[in-house]
Amino acid sequence: MLGVPTPTPAPEPTLATARLPVARLAVTEALARMATNDDEVRARHAYGRAYPDLVRAFSGDFSAAPDLVLFPEHTADVITALEWAEREGVTIVPYGGGTSVVGGVEAPRARPIATLSLSRMGRVLEVDAVTRAARIEAGAMGPDLERQLAPHGLTLRHFPQSFEFSTLGGWLATRAGGHYATLMTHVDELVEAVTMVTPRGVYATRRLPASGAGPSPERLVLGSEGILGVITEAWMRVVPRPRFRASAALHFPSFREACDAARAVAQAGLHPANCRVLDEMEARLNFVADDGSALLLLGFESADHPVTHAIERAVALAVAEGGACPRGVTIKDDGARGGDAAAERWRQAFFDGPYLQSALVTMGFVVDTFETACTWAALPRLDAEIREAVGAAMKRELGGGLLTCRFTHVYPDGPAPYYTWLAPPAPGRQIEAWSAVKRAASDAISRAGGTITHHHAVGRTHRPWYDRERPDAFALALGGAKRALDPAGVLNPGVLID
Ligand SMILES: Cc1cc2nc3c(=O)[nH]c(=O)nc-3n(C[C@H](O)[C@H](O)[C@H](O)COP(=O)(O)OP(=O)(O)OC[C@H]3O[C@@H](n4cnc5c(N)ncnc54)[C@H](O)[C@@H]3O)c2cc1C
Incomplete structure (x- = not known):
């Protein structure tokens, strides 16, 4: 679909080929039980999972590796670690699973960095x-x-x-x-x-x-x-755990009608568990439908009562907006998993997607997602601005590409649209090209009144747009909280505020 031959995947990096800076912190006696400056552990905590993180890691560039990784086992260990960091002027980066896609776990290198992993506190x-x-x-x-x-x-x-x-x-x-x-x-x-x-x-x-x-x-x-x-x-x-489930897939001639149907359902007070609009390309790329229609996947569930009435009403609302429900409604009142075939194909593609992104990155493709939320009234302009800006940036930087949209969440007053873009390889300049497209997308969202993130967070990557979006007085209040709780500024500098 991108009009380029399938490139050969690059080999995975190994510890022997990984390039990372010498650790600037030693394991002191006070921290011996919970700290390590082992190179592999440091490399594994160097990045989150954003596109530039994957590109750098696959190329063996682990230059953002922390100097030390701490593994507290109890709250008391965390207290010890923060006291030590304050005393020694060390930056602490709290680290959960490292799936941040916004540079949340990569601190500036001005001061020594200790990443504090919560992985031993999982009970x-x-x-x-x-x-x-x-x-x-x-x-x-x-x-x-x-x-x-x-x-x-x-x-x-x-x-x-x-x-x-x-x-x-x-x-x-x-x-x-x-x-x-x-x-x-x-x-x-x-x-x-x-x-x-x-x-x-x-x-x-x-x-x-x-x-x-x-x-x-x-x-x-x-x-x-x-x-x-x-x-x-x-x-x-x-x-x-839910026992009663019902699902259905509605086909629409266009994205716009599917959006109208989602709005009707969201505003009817029905609260579906799944109310996912897929535009034509999203439906095709995820093997959900290849007849050129946009889709609305609906699902309801409950641990307490059948949800037949709710799905029937939601389908009726969607049909009134021009939808067709060729396979009807799937009801499961016996605790069994699974639902409509299209929804099941979607679910599989949803969890496979990130693995596919990694595979595509090893082949050099430039591929990422971004997301936002806006009011229903703002949606047509926001979607149009994004498609135009991202399309133009992909053309300029990468010679073209694909852009798809789905809704991840819907509220009575607006949806959370989620975009995926995929462009041909740009050997040697993937991160530069990605940055230009990301900037175009974020500017378009900002211009059209959306939020820079509905759920991916701010981190360091979204800072410029977040700074514009939040009230100035709120930034002052947040700064006050930061100064009160972390006066030495050891915790995750550069995230949310300066
Ligand atoms: C493939 C993929 C799919 C994703 N899908 C979703 C999605 O559906 N919904 C969604 O919301 N996000 C999604 N994300 C983004 C990411 O998974 C979320 O932001 C997630 O909440 C991060 O959790 P984590 O444990 O990996 O945190 P990390 O990535 O380790 O950290 C994220 C941020 O939280 C801070 N932090 C972590 N743990 C603590 C702690 N215990 N105390 C204080 N601060 C802490 C870190 O310092 C950092 O700033 C996705 C990311 C990827 C790669």
């Missing part, structure tokens, strides 16, 4: 079955967290696409978006209480279902991206 510590909440350590990775909840018949029901390799602490620090299209879209809604270790003490909020007592203390932690403290654990709201 489910307590389950309160009456309240339906679980106390979980921040380093728990998605699959392991779910494995520990399963014997209780419970699930956190938070499935970002990076689920396999990302952690609870990372989700909280970045306000991650899960797979479900409505209601509990961001992980924020699942937090009952959270504990964060700051250089000025432990910040632990009270377990409450809700509170109107002033600004929410949890909210300062959520989305703090490692600049205010290290999140060590949280009480999370958990739910029984």
Whole structure:
């Protein structure tokens, strides 16, 4: 489709070929139990998973490797590590699974850098079955967290696409978006209480279902991206596993009609678990439909009651907007997984996508995604601006390429559109070309009134657009919080604020 022959993949880097700077920090006695400056461990913590990270890592360039990696096992270890960093003037980068796509785990090299990995703090510590909440350590990775909840018949029901390799602490620090299209879209809604270790003490909020007592203390932690403290654990709201499921795939002549149908469903108070619009190219590239139609994939689920009525109403609304439902509705009231065939093909492509991106990167292709959210009223202009700007930038920088769009989430007042772009190889100038396209996309989003991120976070990459988007007075308040909690500025410099 790109009109170029399939290139040969480059070989994977090995430790022998990896280039990384000499470690500037030694393992002192005080840190001996939890620290290492082993080259392989440092290389593995050098980058997140953004496109430029993959390009540099595959080429053996690990120049961003930290000087030391710390593996605390308890909150007390985190306190020790922060005290040491403050004393020694060392930058601390909190690190969950390292799936940041916004430069969140790559600090400037002006000062020595210690990456603090939560990977040894991954336990489910307590389950309160009456309240339906679980106390979980921040380093728990998605699959392991779910494995520990399963014997209780419970699930956190938070499935970002990076689920396999990302952690609870990372989700909280970045306000991650899960797979479900409505209601509990961001992980924020699942937090009952959270504990964060700051250089000025432990910040632990009270377990409450809700509170109107002033600004929410949890909210300062959520989305703090490692600049205010290290999140060590949280009480999370958990739910029984769903038993009742229903799904359907609607075909539309164009993206615009599929968007209208998604809006009708989102505004009807139905709360589907899946309400995913795929434009024509997205449907084709993911093997969901190849008849040139745009799709709306609908899914409902519940642990408590059949969802037949909800899916039938949603399908009726979509049909009224011009949709066709050739395979009808699939109902599963027996706890069985699976649904409509198109939705299943989509689910598989969704989890395979990141592996495919890595494979394409080894072949030199320039391929990435970006995402936003906007009001329904702003959508037509935003989509048009993005398609024009990104199309022109790909043509200029890379000779052309493909751009696709889907919705990851829908709200009554607007969708979260998610774009994937794929362009031919640009040997030797992949990162430069990627930067130009990324800039064009981000400028277009900003111009058309979208947010620079619905769920990928700000990190370092999105800073210029985030700085324009947030109120100046808010930046002052955030700066005040930073100065109060981390006066020496050891935590993740350059993320969110200067
Ligand atoms: C293939 C792929 C798919 C993705 N899909 C999604 C998606 O569906 N939804 C979504 O929201 N995001 C997605 N992302 C982005 C990323 O996975 C999320 O931002 C995720 O929440 C990061 O979690 P992590 O544990 O990997 O954190 P990391 O990448 O290790 O860290 C992310 C940021 O949080 C900070 N941090 C991490 N742990 C802590 C802690 N315990 N305390 C304080 N700060 C901490 C870090 O310093 C950094 O700034 C995707 C990324 C990839 C590569």
